[in-house]
Every structure is written in structure tokens, then in C-alpha cells.
Amino acid sequence: MIDLVCLGKAFDLQKEIVAKITGIEDSRVVNCKSLNGDLVFLQSDTSINPDLANQKVVVGQKFLDQLYLGDVLLLKPNGFVRILFRVKSNHNSLFVTEMCNSNCLMCSQPPKNADDIDYHYTINEQLINLIPKSTKFLGITGGEPLLLESKFVKLLDDCQNLLPETHIHVLTNGRYFAWPKFVELFNGIDKERIVFGIPLYSDFDENHDFIVQAKNAFNQTILGLHNLGRNEFRIEIRCVLHKLTFERLPRLAEYIYSNLPFVEHIAFMGLEYTGYTPYNSKLLWIEPHAYSTELEQSVLFLNSVGINVSIYNIPLCLLTPSTRKFARNSISDWKKEYLEECIGCSHLNDCGGVFGTSKIQSAYIKAIID
Amino acid sequence: MENIRNKRNRKFRTREYYGNSASDYHLLPFRFIELSESKEILVNEVGESLIVPRGTALKIAQRCIAENDPIIPDLISRFFISRKPIPELIDVLATRYRTKKSFLDSFTSLHIFVLTLRCNHSCHYCQVSRVTENREDFDISYNDIDLGIDHMFKSPSKKLTIEFQGGEPLLAFDKLEYAIERITRLNKDFKKELSFVVCTNATVFNTKNLQFLKEHNVLISTSLDGPEFLHDANRPKTGRNSYQLVLNGINYARKMVGHDQVSALMTTTRLSLDYPIEIIDNYLENGFNNIFLRPISPYGFALKNKTKNIYDDKKFLEFYKKGLDHIIKINQRGRYFVEDYTAILLKKILTPFCTNYVDLQSPSGIINNVVVFNYDGRVYASDESRMLAERNDLTFLLGHVSDSYESIFYGKKSKELSKYWSNESLAGCSDCAFQSYCGADPVYHYASQGDFEGFRPTSGFCLKNMGIIKHLFELMDFRKEEVMPIFISWISN
Amino acid sequence: MEFVCVNPSLLKISLSKEVYTIDVVYKCFYWYSGKYSVTINEGLSTIEIDLELGEGIQKVDGLIKRLKIDLIDFKTRDIVSKETVNIRELLVAKAFAHGDEFDESPPGEIADTPTNC
Incomplete structure (x- = not known):
């Protein structure tokens, strides 16, 4: 795991700064520059750069060691530093809000109620100006990004203009897309370079609504998917696997094929045991091997009718042999871990590992010895 | 108005809160x-x-x-x-x-050109005619080909399938060449998605015609009724072995134009009814990946030879079920082999998409999906319609190729037929569970029962389709685990 | 519901109009009219049906059992089709409508709605 945040000690930092790493002088000093020319030094030691006129933040050497030229950081006057963008990573995202109109029982990053849209918007507008034009992939996540409404469209538009080669992946519950007028806002977006990843947890409205803790959410999401499909947007459907979703999983697969055959990818995702999940553990937690039959049936069905299907976040040893080829290396590099049990596993190189953020792991993880 | 971007209360609610009462x-x-x-x-x-x-x-x-x-x-x-x-x-x-219902969007897409009635075979169930090989009167004229092509390009369909039939269309190879070249030339402006098919008995191939078919990507559809004894009994050719000729033709064509460009169709005669397994195995041995277990149509000359050709529809159902069971076993052994009619029905039952099979649509495929330009310039509603016409029944004659597009496709005949071409409004069909999988066939019912509407309790069309669809549901229920993977592999291309 | 076998080739059936409408009876007996000669007479409170088969009706008990099942089925079909006639028309109208002229507003509270939608 990599620590994306660090609390250091700031000197002369008057305001929050979004800055790109423009130089690494020796392994102990990093220069960062913001869009409007602010220069900040990030260093492991106050003694290195005693000139008090310089803005600087002192952080641990371990944090410094994981930074590369081109990474973008957020630096706060209180010494807080967050890595916003890592050039070496394929899992970079714009975080746009902590607010959400759903309240999923298994949310890994529980939403907050304060209106933080403008705050994040300002940061992200700077960020997209600082990241390399060659960036292949950029996620957008929250909270619920669609709550930004027209600001979201503006942000997307700016992303696509500034980063003409970048593919954008948006994680949204898609509920706002139920309103055709809302979808119209996206008319100017380059549809080829954007995929909406939208969760669907059941074919039965009451189940889905209960899981996301919002009445009408299922119908809104389905109508949203339908509207996106009619307008030829690219769609990925995501379903988190837990005790409330696995039983009807094969039915969900059929439902997607019958009603939403235009989706280009379906991801079944293992549960990250963090956020709300520990609190709702009794409702949610189930050993992955206990749902392997339903998962296998669903995956093989979708694959055989020609829909791309993937399994995320489940180590290979917890999957049936016929479904292993659908497992992807999906856990973000900074969260990914392997366990002691994995030592000697012959599939280690192909395996996506487990969430380092999960507070418990499956008891059935063990090395596969071929 | 306050927008709930944020939920004020994030206390979790119980499942009951999101539920409804059962009734x-x-x-x-x-x-x-x-x-x-x-x-x-x-x-x-x-x-x-x-x-x-x-x-x-x-x-x-x-x-x-x-x-x-x-x-x-x-x-x-x-x-x-x-x-x-x-x-x-x-x-x-x-x-x-x-x-x-999206097959309706494109209106007529299949255009059949009957290039000639001449044939070098004399099959007892032939749907159309048998004329000696040298009678130029039975070839379509260049002028009628032109007119037919002009009508065809008026179709709103983005995809056009052009099927050449006969007689033996390759006996009129000059006409076929002419038609394909003209269509290809005109299509530079129309930019339709074209597919060409030639229905041939595979006995008159030569380097010249195969080379041409290859160049224009023409699909070759031929007839193979099964093992030698059966094929030869069904398709006699004076003095020569029809089966060997067809197989030689198939192999020759495969070598010249490519294995997948050659397909075969079988017709089930009374004699065939006893040999479903043998017929299927014959297709397997000859390198085909599919078979269409097809009952004989109660049209045209088939009716002349009733003892050989007319049988109880129930017998066909038995034949089909035995055949399908055998095909399932073949797939279970790991060989991909499809029964085409089953695949069409399964697509209707298991997928959200429509099929383009014209004999099983509502509104019916006649005119809506298919039209026939006959060798004599007459235009018919379907292939079966011209078979009736060869017995002097001109009920489904829509007009002459020299008539206007509107009078042919939207004329009085079309309007009258349209009253009977939706099974949603036919007696017996309107309540039927299989309505959306089945179709309306006014031509079949006219030919077999004397009127466009038909009488479902004794309709062979109804008996066959009800029987087959119900059988498929039985299989998908009682033998789910073994048949579903196979069936799904058939619908996903 | 009354079934009387008058003679080996004639079965008389009497149905209460309170239970079965004439539509249901017609739709049900349509399927018998291929094999049998069917006569349907509508009385004041009953519908009288004659099923005749010249060669004699075999297995009358089985036939009556089948008829009872079919009558229930056709009555059920009648309930469903009458109750869904409007929604079916709406569905077909929407399916063949151009653009979004028949689109419904999405479900949910006003507070659930994005601005200006």
C-alpha cells in the first residue's frame, strides 16, 4: 500500500496550493509549482532549505520516496499533503464531492452532507491543467459526481479539451440520467472517450432500493441507463457482491441482457471491508466461496451472450477455475496487498490481490499450487 | 426548492421501508x-x-x-x-x-429474382417447375431485371439481400452476371449493405461461374437431403447419381469460394421422416455446422405427388424432436452443430432482439420483408406465392415489374393481405402464449386451408410451431442443465 | 356448470353467464371446433353448448376434465386481457412513437430531481 496523504509541518504556506512536482533535487527535496507560479518545497528536514522566504512543507522521508516528477499534490497551510495524481499510476481519479443522494449499505467512502462542490471543483480545474497530456486514463469519482450538474459537464468538457488522448471513467449511480433533459446537457461530450460506470445491485427494485437506501433509486438508475443507451453513451454496469446481491445474481445477469443489452461491460466486484461495511457486516458479509456458484453462472451466461464481463477485487484462489480468466487486476495499486497465505502461490503474478483497506479478509485465501 | 444533494438523515432504514405489500x-x-x-x-x-x-x-x-x-x-x-x-x-x-418488431423498420429487405425456370433436375417435390434445359422462354428478360433492381433500390431498408432462384439460376448465368454487376454498380450511389445468395443444385459449377461468385462474395445455397439413398430418391436425375454430383459440387465450390460460403438446405419428404439421425450425421460428415430440419411446403408441385410428399404434421414433429435430440447429443460431445429453426425460435425466446426469418414474423414477412420478381416479370408476395402461381393460382400476384412501386407494395392486394398478417389479431393466436415467438402466414393458410386467416385448430402451421416451441420449453425446463449452455451458444453467434 | 351426455355422440354443456362470459366461451370452444361440431346458444342466464362427434365421443370423463381446465384458463386470459387493454395500447403507441413524445417523467420526489428537469 501507498500512503496518499501525509500530515507534515508547513512553513509560510498561506493558502491551499495545487502543485506539480517539477524537480527532485536529491532524494530529500522536491520542488512543486502551481499553475500561477507558486513554488513550494517538500522536504524531509528543516535544515536543508533554511531560507524562510520559501514556502515549504516538511514531511517524512518515506512519503517523499514515493513521489515522482509530474505527480500533482495538494498542500494545505496546516501541513496536510495529498497526492492528487501519480504519473506512475493507472488509477488516477478526480474526486469531485463527498455528497451523495444514495447511502449504500456497503459504501467504502461514506458520504458527507456539507456542500463541498465548489471546493473540489476549484482543485480539479487546476489539477487537469497540471497533469500530462499523454495521460491515458482518468477516473472521476465521489460521492455522486452528477450532483455537480452543469459544473460536472463543464469539468468533463474541460478534461476532454485539455486532455485529448485521455479516456475518462465516471463512477456514478446514474440516477439523474433518468431525466432526459439532464442527459441532453451531455450532448457536446465526446462519447467515445467516456464510460459511465453505474452500479446495479438487483433486478428487483425493492432489493436495489434497500441496498442503496433510497426509494425509487432502481427505477431512476434503469431509466438513466436506458437514456444513456438511447443516446449511445458507453456504459459499464457494476455490481458489488455480498449477502444481499448474490442470490439473484444470475437473474440480474439475465435482466441486464434483456433490458440493457447495449452496455459494453459488466463488472462483478468483491466487497471492500471498510467504510459502512463493518457497521452493516451482519447484513452484508459472506465468504466469496459461498457465492461462487451464482457468480460463475452469471459470468458464464454474460460471456456466452457476448457481453464483456469482469470480476474485480477477488483473489484468484476464491474463484472457480472457469471464472478465473475473468478476474482483473482491479484494486488500485495504492490499496493492493498480498497476504502471508499468498506465499508460494503459482498464480501470484496474475492475481489482483486483496484490499489493503479491508479490515477483514476471507478465511479461504490460500496459495494455489499447480 | 432545496435539492437533496445530500440526505440530511443518514440513518439506515429496514428492508420493510423499501417494500410493498404482496397483493x-x-x-x-x-x-x-x-x-x-x-x-x-x-x-x-x-x-x-x-x-x-x-x-x-x-x-x-x-x-x-x-x-x-x-x-x-x-x-x-x-x-x-x-x-x-x-x-x-x-x-x-x-x-x-x-x-x-424492428424488422419492420427496414421494410422489404429480401428480394428474390427468379432468373429461370429451367432445371437439369426433376425432383418430385419441386415447388416450381421442371422445364427442359434449353427453353429460353423461361428466362427472365434483361429489361425485367432492370425494373426489378430499380424497385429494389426504392426500399427504405439499409440492408438488401438479393437471392437468385430458379429453376437452376446458374443455367441463366449471363442474367445472374448482369444483375449482380448492375446492382453493384448502382450501389456505389445507394450505399446499401448488400448480400447476394444463389440457390443452386450445385451440379452446374464451372471455373467461370465460381470465380464470378467468389469475386462478388455470393453465398452459395444448395440442396442436400441426407444420405445417398435418400437424396437420390428425393432428387432423381435421369441417368446420373444426383448425390455424388451435389457433393462434388459442394466440395468444388468450397475449394473455389471458401468453406463458409457454401450452405445446404434439406427438405423433409415422407421417406426422410424415418431417417432424422442419418440425415444429420450426413450433414456432419460433409463438414456442415448446421442443418435446417425443414418440412415440405404444401405448395406447388409438391401437391401433385401426394403419396411422396404429403404427411401428417405430427409425423414431422416426431422427426424434428428425434433430430433435435440427436443434435443436442452431438453438441454435448463437444461438436458445435446448430439446428437452424431451433436457433431462430431460441433467439425469439431468449434474446431481446428480433430475427429476420421471414416465415415467422408478425406482421408477416410477405411484402414487409420479402418480394419475388418472377422470370416472367410478375411480382409476388413471397417465394411460396409464386409456387401457387405455377399452379395457376394468382392470389398473391402483386403486379408486374413494370408497374409503379406504390401499386405493387402499397396496392389493393397488399392492403387486403394486411388484415390477416398480424397474429395479434387472428382467432386462436390473439390469446396464444407463443404469439410473440410465432408469426402469421396468410399464404400458407390460403394454400392449405383455403383462406388467409386460417383455422388454428387444424392448421399445420399452428400444430408444428406450437409443438416445437412447447418442446423447446420442455427441454429448457426438464433438461435445463444440459441444454441451456448449448442453446445459449446457438443464439450468440 | 353442467355436463350431460345425451347420447354417445353428443355432450351438452350448460354454463352460468354469471361465471363465464360469451367471449370466454367462444374463445374456449374455438379450439374444440376442429374435431367436434360445436353449437353455442346464449340463453337468459346460461350459455348452452353442444359438442357433437358423429363417430361417438371417446373418454367423456377426460373430455369434461379438459373442458373444465380450459374454461378456467380462458377465463383467466380474459381477465388479464381486459385488465391490461389500456396499458397494452400505451405500450404499442410508445414503441412506435417518434422520439420521446410519449416519455413519462421519472419517479421520485421533487427534491430528488436535478435542477431544471
Whole structure:
């Protein structure tokens, strides 16, 4: 795991700064520059750069060691530093809000109620100006990004203009897309370079609504998917696997094929045991091997009718042999871990590992010895 | 107005808060049929099906479903019932309905040109005619080809399939060459997606015609009735061995134009009925990946030779079931081999898409999907229509190729036929659970029962399709584990 | 519901109009009219049906059992089709409508709605 945040000690930092790493002088000093020319030094030691006129933040050497030229950081006057963008990573995202109109029982990053849209918007507008034009992939996540409404469209538009080669992946519950007028806002977006990843947890409205803790959410999401499909947007459907979703999983697969055959990818995702999940553990937690039959049936069905299907976040040893080829290396590099049990596993190189953020792991993880 | 971007209260609520009471629902249109003494099949307006205990439809209608009956989620998610009088997802359902009927969007796409009635074979079930090989009177004229092509390019369809038939169309190779070249030339402006098919007995191939067919990507469709003794009995050719000739032709064509460009069709005669296994194995041995178990049509000259050609539709059903069972076993052994009619029905039953098979549509495929330009310039509603015409029955004659597009395609005949070409409004069909999988066939019913509407209790079309569809549901229910992977592999291309 | 076998080739059936409408009876007996000669007479409170088969009706008990099942089925079909006639029309109208002229507003509270939608 990599620590994306660090609390250091700031000197002369008057305001929050979004800055790109423009130089690494020796392994102990990093220069960062913001869009409007602010220069900040990030260093492991106050003694290195005693000139008090310089803005600087002192952080641990371990944090410094994981930074590369081109990474973008957020630096706060209180010494807080967050890595916003890592050039070496394929899992970079714009975080746009902590607010959400759903309240999923298994949310890994529980939403907050304060209106933080403008705050994040300002940061992200700077960020997209600082990241390399060659960036292949950029996620957008929250909270619920669609709550930004027209600001979201503006942000997307700016992303696509500034980063003409970048593919954008948006994680949204898609509920706002139920309103055709809302979808119209996206008319100017380059549809080829954007995929909406939208969760669907059941074919039965009451189940889905209960899981996301919002009445009408299922119908809104389905109508949203339908509207996106009619307008030829690219769609990925995501379903988190837990005790409330696995039983009807094969039915969900059929439902997607019958009603939403235009989706280009379906991801079944293992549960990250963090956020709300520990609190709702009794409702949610189930050993992955206990749902392997339903998962296998669903995956093989979708694959055989020609829909791309993937399994995320489940180590290979917890999957049936016929479904292993659908497992992807999906856990973000900074969260990914392997366990002691994995030592000697012959599939280690192909395996996506487990969430380092999960507070418990499956008891059935063990090395596969071929 | 305050927008709930944020939920003020993030306390989790119980499942009950998101639920509804069991009996609180509205019906959506669906139909049903008994599958067995203990089960019935429910099918809704867009073809979504559900196999349930016998009596379930009645319970649904009478609001007698128990509070905790696990069927409720299925009924809601499959659109059999709705919590609201107008279901919230009705636009999704409407899209599915439109998709199922999307074959209508393109109107006529299959254009059949009968290039000649001349043939070098004399099959006893031949649907059209047998004329000696040297009578130029039975070839289509260049002028009529031109007129037919002009009509064809007026079709709104983006995809056009041009099928050349006969007689033996390759006996009029000059006409075929002319038609294909003209169509290809004109299409530089029209930019339609073209597919060419030639229906040939495979006995008159030569380097010249095969080279041409290859160059223009023409699919070769030929006839193979099964093992040698059967094929030769069905398709006699004076003094020569028809089976060997066809196989030589098939192999020659495969070598010249490519293995997958050559397909074969079989016709089930009375003699064939005893040999489903042998016929299928013959197709397998000859390197085909599919077979179309096809009953004989009660048209044209087939009726002349009743002892050989007319049999009980129930016998055909037995033949089909035995054949399908054998094909399932072949697939279970790991060899991919498809029964085409089953695949068409499975696409209708298991997928949200429509099929382009013209004999099983509602509104019917005649005119809507297919039109025939006959060798004599007459235009017919379907291939079967011109077979009737060869017996001097001009009921389905739409006009002459020199008539205007409007008078042919939207004329009086078309309008009259349109009253009988939707099974949604036919007696016996309007309540049928299999309505959305089946079709209306006014030509068949006219030919076999004397009127366009037909009489379902004794209709061979009904008996055959009801029998086959019900059989498929039986298989998908009683032998689910073994047949489903095979069936799904057939629908996904 | 009354079934009387008058003679080996004639079965008389009497149905209460309170239970079965004439539509249901017609639709049900349509399927018997291929094999049998069917006569349907509508009385004041009953519908009288004659099923005749010249060569004699075999297995009358089985036939009556089948008829009872079919009558229930056709009555059920009638309930469903009558109750869904409007929604079916709406569905077909929407399916063949141009653009979004028949689109419904999405479900949910006003507070659930994005601005200006």
C-alpha cells in the first residue's frame, strides 16, 4: 500500500496550493509549482532549505520516496499533503464531492452532507491543467459526481479539451440520467472517450432500493441507463457482491441482457471491508466461496451472450477455475496487498490481490499450487 | 426548492421501508399456456417468459399470491405485474417491444429474382417447375431485371439481400452476371449493405461461374437431403447419381469460394421422416455446422405427388424432436452443430432482439420483408406465392415489374393481405402464449386451408410451431442443465 | 356448470353467464371446433353448448376434465386481457412513437430531481 496523504509541518504556506512536482533535487527535496507560479518545497528536514522566504512543507522521508516528477499534490497551510495524481499510476481519479443522494449499505467512502462542490471543483480545474497530456486514463469519482450538474459537464468538457488522448471513467449511480433533459446537457461530450460506470445491485427494485437506501433509486438508475443507451453513451454496469446481491445474481445477469443489452461491460466486484461495511457486516458479509456458484453462472451466461464481463477485487484462489480468466487486476495499486497465505502461490503474478483497506479478509485465501 | 444533494438523515432504514405489500399490484399484458400437469408458461408482450407452477396465472389475476411468495420479485422484474398502474419502466418495455418488431423498420429487405425456370433436375417435390434445359422462354428478360433492381433500390431498408432462384439460376448465368454487376454498380450511389445468395443444385459449377461468385462474395445455397439413398430418391436425375454430383459440387465450390460460403438446405419428404439421425450425421460428415430440419411446403408441385410428399404434421414433429435430440447429443460431445429453426425460435425466446426469418414474423414477412420478381416479370408476395402461381393460382400476384412501386407494395392486394398478417389479431393466436415467438402466414393458410386467416385448430402451421416451441420449453425446463449452455451458444453467434 | 351426455355422440354443456362470459366461451370452444361440431346458444342466464362427434365421443370423463381446465384458463386470459387493454395500447403507441413524445417523467420526489428537469 501507498500512503496518499501525509500530515507534515508547513512553513509560510498561506493558502491551499495545487502543485506539480517539477524537480527532485536529491532524494530529500522536491520542488512543486502551481499553475500561477507558486513554488513550494517538500522536504524531509528543516535544515536543508533554511531560507524562510520559501514556502515549504516538511514531511517524512518515506512519503517523499514515493513521489515522482509530474505527480500533482495538494498542500494545505496546516501541513496536510495529498497526492492528487501519480504519473506512475493507472488509477488516477478526480474526486469531485463527498455528497451523495444514495447511502449504500456497503459504501467504502461514506458520504458527507456539507456542500463541498465548489471546493473540489476549484482543485480539479487546476489539477487537469497540471497533469500530462499523454495521460491515458482518468477516473472521476465521489460521492455522486452528477450532483455537480452543469459544473460536472463543464469539468468533463474541460478534461476532454485539455486532455485529448485521455479516456475518462465516471463512477456514478446514474440516477439523474433518468431525466432526459439532464442527459441532453451531455450532448457536446465526446462519447467515445467516456464510460459511465453505474452500479446495479438487483433486478428487483425493492432489493436495489434497500441496498442503496433510497426509494425509487432502481427505477431512476434503469431509466438513466436506458437514456444513456438511447443516446449511445458507453456504459459499464457494476455490481458489488455480498449477502444481499448474490442470490439473484444470475437473474440480474439475465435482466441486464434483456433490458440493457447495449452496455459494453459488466463488472462483478468483491466487497471492500471498510467504510459502512463493518457497521452493516451482519447484513452484508459472506465468504466469496459461498457465492461462487451464482457468480460463475452469471459470468458464464454474460460471456456466452457476448457481453464483456469482469470480476474485480477477488483473489484468484476464491474463484472457480472457469471464472478465473475473468478476474482483473482491479484494486488500485495504492490499496493492493498480498497476504502471508499468498506465499508460494503459482498464480501470484496474475492475481489482483486483496484490499489493503479491508479490515477483514476471507478465511479461504490460500496459495494455489499447480 | 432545496435539492437533496445530500440526505440530511443518514440513518439506515429496514428492508420493510423499501417494500410493498404482496397483493398491491397491477397486471401487465401477458399470456400463458399449460406446459405439463404441474407447470405453465407465462409470456409477456415482449416475449419474456417464466415457467411457474400450474395455476399461477389464475392466482396472479385474482390477487391470490401469498405475501412471502418468492415469485413476486420475478413477476415484477420480468414485467408481468407492476406496482404502479403505468409501470415506471414502461419506456424500457416500449423499447423492448420496438426492438422485437424492428424488422419492420427496414421494410422489404429480401428480394428474390427468379432468373429461370429451367432445371437439369426433376425432383418430385419441386415447388416450381421442371422445364427442359434449353427453353429460353423461361428466362427472365434483361429489361425485367432492370425494373426489378430499380424497385429494389426504392426500399427504405439499409440492408438488401438479393437471392437468385430458379429453376437452376446458374443455367441463366449471363442474367445472374448482369444483375449482380448492375446492382453493384448502382450501389456505389445507394450505399446499401448488400448480400447476394444463389440457390443452386450445385451440379452446374464451372471455373467461370465460381470465380464470378467468389469475386462478388455470393453465398452459395444448395440442396442436400441426407444420405445417398435418400437424396437420390428425393432428387432423381435421369441417368446420373444426383448425390455424388451435389457433393462434388459442394466440395468444388468450397475449394473455389471458401468453406463458409457454401450452405445446404434439406427438405423433409415422407421417406426422410424415418431417417432424422442419418440425415444429420450426413450433414456432419460433409463438414456442415448446421442443418435446417425443414418440412415440405404444401405448395406447388409438391401437391401433385401426394403419396411422396404429403404427411401428417405430427409425423414431422416426431422427426424434428428425434433430430433435435440427436443434435443436442452431438453438441454435448463437444461438436458445435446448430439446428437452424431451433436457433431462430431460441433467439425469439431468449434474446431481446428480433430475427429476420421471414416465415415467422408478425406482421408477416410477405411484402414487409420479402418480394419475388418472377422470370416472367410478375411480382409476388413471397417465394411460396409464386409456387401457387405455377399452379395457376394468382392470389398473391402483386403486379408486374413494370408497374409503379406504390401499386405493387402499397396496392389493393397488399392492403387486403394486411388484415390477416398480424397474429395479434387472428382467432386462436390473439390469446396464444407463443404469439410473440410465432408469426402469421396468410399464404400458407390460403394454400392449405383455403383462406388467409386460417383455422388454428387444424392448421399445420399452428400444430408444428406450437409443438416445437412447447418442446423447446420442455427441454429448457426438464433438461435445463444440459441444454441451456448449448442453446445459449446457438443464439450468440 | 353442467355436463350431460345425451347420447354417445353428443355432450351438452350448460354454463352460468354469471361465471363465464360469451367471449370466454367462444374463445374456449374455438379450439374444440376442429374435431367436434360445436353449437353455442346464449340463453337468459346460461350459455348452452353442444359438442357433437358423429363417430361417438371417446373418454367423456377426460373430455369434461379438459373442458373444465380450459374454461378456467380462458377465463383467466380474459381477465388479464381486459385488465391490461389500456396499458397494452400505451405500450404499442410508445414503441412506435417518434422520439420521446410519449416519455413519462421519472419517479421520485421533487427534491430528488436535478435542477431544471
